[in-house]
Amino acid sequence: MRTSDQGLPARSGFNPWLTARDISDQKLPGVPKSDMHAARMIDEVRKIGPRHLWRAPAGTAEAGIEVHYTCLPVEAIVAYEARYKPAVAAVQANDRRCARLGKGVLSMAEGGRVRAYIVKLMIAQPRLAASGIRDRCIEEFGFDVIIIPQGLPTLVPMPPMRTFQAFVKMLRDTGAANVQS
Secondary structure, eight states: OOBOTTSSBSSOSOOSEEOHHHHHHHTOTTSOSSHHHHHHHHHHHHHHSOGGGEEOOTTOOGGGOEEEGGGSOHHHHHHHHHHTHHHHHHHTTTOGGGGTTTSSHHHHGGGGHHHHHHHHHHHHSTTOOHHHHHHHHHHHHOSEEEEOGGGOOEEEEOOOHHHHHHHHHHHHHHTTTOOOO
């Protein structure tokens, strides 16, 4: 994403596939701020990451390799989705099931980091069951998570397995955890 003189992205809207320049231009937390370092990060994903998380669009050289935004650190995923939230919501506007997304504990926990972590897991390991996702969330965030309903931080227990099963199903059904674009 090239930037204009005002510092705004020249190409507006959510794009799940990012080049090294896109990554460095976004200035997201926890990601490289230079094209060279972002290219190194992409090269690592290409070497050790699952094949479905990177692509070389037709007619591009090695420098044109793109990675799915879920390859970024969780904080960067949350920031990227927040930056383009209206565009992400517009993609799913016609699906009533999406109306509930973003309003439950798993969507709001830890400022959206739990949801981003779940999506990242689902994309990296498409066959991972809800029980495995819940176990990994507990390892990453603990048995209790913070939500901020109505401006007041509240510590709540990690939701039960059934909530994870429903949430994972909803993400899969709505395409929210789908690499295709």
